[in-house]
Amino acid sequence: MRTSAAQRTSAESTGTSTSKEQATWPQLLRVLRRLRPHLHGQRLLIAGGMLALLGEVLMRLLEPWPLAVVIDRLVPVVATGQGRDGLLHGVTLCALALGAVVALRALFSFAMTMCFALVGNRVLTRVRAELFAHLTRLPMDFHERNRTGDLVTRVTGDVGRLQEVAVTAALPLVGNLVTLAGMLAVVAVLDWPLALAAITVLPLFALLSRRSTRRIASVSRSQRSAEGDLAAVAAESLSAMPVITTYSLQERLQQRFSGGNEKSFRDGVKAKRLAAALERSTDVLVGIATALVLWFGATRVLSGALTVGELTVFLTYLKTAFKPMRDIAKYTGRLSKALASGERIVDVLEQRSQVRDTSWARPAPRLRGFVRFEQVWAGYPGGPPVLRGLDLTVRPGERIALVGPSGAGKSTLVGLLARFRDPDGGRLLLDGHDVRDLTIDSVRDQVTVLLQESVLFRGTIAENIALGSPFPVSPQEIVRAATLAGADEFVRRLPHGYETVVGERGSTLSGGQRQRIAIARAAVRRTPIIVLDEPLTGLDEKTEGEVRAALRRLTEGRTTFVVTHDPAHAADADRIVTVGVPAVAGPARPANTGPQMARRPW
Structure with a gap:
């Protein structure tokens, strides 16, 4: 049964000892x-x-x-x-x-x-x-x-x-x-x-x-x-x-x-x-x-x-x-x-994150969205690398689609951008700055990640949208963000409009409504870099069209990475990056299995 395994995992990960001695x-x-x-x-x-x-x-x-x-x-x-x-x-x-x-x-x-x-x-x-x-x-x-x-x-x-x-x-x-x-x-x-x-x-x-x-x-x-x-x-x-x-x-x-x-x-x-x-x-x-x-x-x-x-x-x-x-x-x-x-x-x-501000780290200036991966190696802790010598340059405002099989490194690449982890080798540069020379919070404040599962917190719709910004947000800005996300119309039809309280994890809203609230929350951040991680998964055709239009408005003029398994969702990208096959267990070798770039094939 899973319980015993979970107990071992919990004990190992937090350092808890149950030794009688x-x-x-x-x-x-x-x-x-x-x-x-x-x-x-x-x-x-x-x-x-x-x-x-x-x-x-x-x-x-x-x-x-x-x-x-x-x-x-x-x-x-x-x-x-x-x-x-x-x-x-x-x-x-x-x-x-x-x-x-x-x-x-x-x-x-x-x-x-x-x-x-x-x-x-x-x-x-x-x-x-x-x-x-x-x-x-x-x-x-x-x-x-x-x-x-x-x-x-x-x-x-x-x-x-x-x-x-x-x-x-x-x-x-x-x-x-x-x-x-x-x-x-x-x-x-x-x-x-x-x-x-x-x-x-x-x-x-x-x-x-x-x-x-x-x-x-x-x-x-x-x-x-x-x-x-x-x-x-x-x-x-x-x-x-x-x-x-x-x-x-x-x-x-x-x-x-x-x-x-x-x-x-x-x-x-x-x-x-x-x-x-x-x-x-x-x-x-x-x-x-x-x-x-x-x-x-x-x-x-x-x-x-x-x-x-x-x-x-x-x-x-x-x-x-x-x-x-x-x-x-x-x-x-x-x-x-x-x-x-x-x-x-x-x-x-006593747990310590592997990603920490260095003693020389400084706040990042306002970024334009120029992203460069230089010979980047990265993988999950304790496992083989999934990104092996990645070289990729993305210009400000460019839209990049990341496609490839599960486990090939798409999520790892996204995690590097948001500094969930740092490269094991090589460098990730934002506007020419190595991310390890910048403070973690100042980098994350300029990167927006829109996840496949749109998680909302218990509270009003206005509060959920405002959570996207590290600074106070006015009611007018909240309405503008909701309008950009295509959410203003259905929000106003709710019993209390923007003051309507949503259930835990947004359970009182439909999937499409939750996704558009999440897009509005991303819109108030006004970051130069946006990551879309399978944002259209599980939506019906009509809702998908509405959310796709909202995403286009959200990402216009911003450096955008779209993670997707569906070629149709990658069709409007400026470039498509095909991430290589998943790494197999074993010693890491600098093989040529990293992402490869291709012009739009569809």
Whole structure:
């Protein structure tokens, strides 16, 4: 089935590892290093949160002492019956002090939670924005290797999980660890032999926690990957409902989805079982430590080394000090899932496009449309070259038809023009400038590619047309572009005209209407170079004639490349370039299989 192959592809392309031997701490540090630049602007909130954290820890340290004072004064009075008169006043003061300490601890805790929650939400909101922006700039071959549903899960689900766990689990755990350090210091001052008895279980807990955490993290990574594949299957299926319904594929796709769903379920149960085992083991260790302290502490009281009140403080501290151990056990599953989500986010952010601006790149001037390929070699990553030593010169305003069998290099040639990829060898010159000496955005702003599938975005027709221009577009310019594309007439007949909202991918419009809106979107760009990639495929004869006329108006006076399999569509080109036969697998040889030019044969 395709699911397993897709899982391997996704893991390989984004660098995700699901090895059970993978260490947790290096992965945590890797995620934190990626988040660190976003923390620089949050220093004031972080400082405020740390002060509130220290204040809460101080109140926790003070909280048992009023009770200890009461016990130490109450026990002699109960035992001897003397000194009852002043006892009530002292107890009242201790009760008020305890109330004040608890109130201050709650206030500090609230301030700490709000500061750290704001930091976490702000940082991860920026991470989500960075992740989305990075995804939109990654090359097409990355998106071809990865499934859309899985990438959407990384942007929404993985960032959301990291955001939620950072506030509800990680931050309380940090506070408890600081409290643990403070309490261990106080009890060591009170009675260091008793403190040693209390911490005897810590090495055993550290060993148990390390082993369990690594296993839970491994299972959580696997589960998160399975959830990403589930999202990919769901997105792929829901976007192809006409095909699914036509071919009655509901049962097959349900089986595919169920297989991934079961895997996610099994991984989830395993993670819960491991976390529950760690939590219960921790309870046992805490119980053993408490029993040791109770027995050894009682002997210390009987020997006069401790008072009953101090032992009470010690036991209270012990209960609070062991809370981080319970929290680690309780939150290990959630923290491991958050770490897995963080890894998936970082995996994408660390992807780098092979097409990047050089250090000397400069913005392209306004181009006239003079295009020259000089001994250009190019192919898909990891495959043999499909363009081998291409030499082609196109004058400004010239119309070139690219014909040839599938896989012969037509799309590769188009990708070079739009800088989806750069030549593996040779040079591509625009108005005499090597494209690698120009910034990517400035080149793409002057090249318009009209694809075979006219994709519209959910929004109004006016918004879809305006998306074609990198600059603000006036309503008059939108109408002029629609008129040039032959779309103005049918748009005005729609219920709300240019403010009519189209469905997802333009599903509420016909194929011809979508294509003419796409032509209008291309028209507002006013670029000197235009690429038409099979723009007439799938249209009926009448619609094809209307779209062909719109394309002629769009490309008039502009350097135009027409990619087509139909000789009739190439008939009105100034020249026809026949792209050679597809390259076969094997070592690349500089054979004479590149494009050949021919005068119009039809």
